[in-house]
Amino acid sequence: MTPESVMTVGKEAIEVSILLLAVILLPVLGIGLLVSMFQAATQINEMTLSFVPKLVVMFVTILFAGGWMLGILMDYTSRLIESIPNLIG
Numbered sequence: 588m589t590p591e592s593v594m595t596v597g598k599e600a601i602e603v604s605i606l607l608l609a610v611i612l613l614p615v616l617g618i619g620l621l622v623s624m625f626q627a628a629t630q631i632n633e634m635t636l637s638f639v640p641k642l643v644v645m646f647v648t649i650l651f652a653g654g655w656m657l658g659i660l661m662d663y664t665s666r667l668i669e670s671i672p673n674l675i676g
Contacts, residue, residue: 588674596667596674603663610652611645618644 622637649656 592674599663599667603659607656607659610656611648614644614648615641 618640619637622640626632626636
């Protein structure tokens, strides 16, 4: 296993991780921004007001994009397992 192949496998793993995390984090960050703007405008500083909408958006995002995310992860895993003989020898 050459250093280049290790770097390639690591780079692909990081890319897949960032892609899957971005699908969840971007909507949560967006709703967090909207809730914080609402809190600043109304001067309501309730912690559950910022936590509950983020949690709901995260679950809804996983509900709608979970199948796609699982497909991406399974595709990467199968490609990685299939490339083991090439990486070893």
